[in-house]
Amino acid sequence: MTVQDIINLLSNKSNIIINYYVTLLIISLCGLLFVKAQDFKAPINYLYTILIYAAVIPGLLSIILVVYNFFFLGQNLITLQVVTYYLPIIAMIVLLLIIKKTIPLQRIPGFSRLSGLFIMIFIAFIVTYFIQRIFIGIFFIGSFIHLIGIFIVLLIVLKIGWSRFVK
Secondary structure: OOOOHHHHHHHHHHHHHHHHHHHHHHHHHHHHHHHOHHHHOOOHHHHHHHHHHHHHHHHHHHHHHHHHHHOOOOOOOOHHHHHHHHHHHHHHHHHHHHHHHHHHHHHOOOOHHHHHHHHHHHHHHHHHHHHHOOOHHHOOOOOOOHHHHHHHHHHHHHHHHHHOOOO
């Protein structure tokens, strides 16, 4: 079974994906109504941690798939399945906004690790894209100083992302 087979399976059973995000939305809206910042203690913060991870991990995977399809495969973004590719991204943004209205995201355990993971994934895609597209052209168009500058900037951003990930 390949990743494409899994994506096709999820596309054919889109009710599962829709029900998953509706459930997450209902839980986060109930939290918006009933949870106050001063009540954010042990059982509630674990629920919010699970809610954040349940929304962000599929959203990040979906962002990776959309970016990969657009930049590396050159696929038209209009032809991608809405429920499989775009719904996790939209649901992630909506759920993060709802949770942010309830409580600051920095108070949720592990949220800084997720932002660090996102930064590391973003840098890995930039490096991969540069290697794929500009590797030969950098020696003819840019100088060695430009190559060192790009490397230092990427290294600093990767260090910031890694430090947030291992906190």
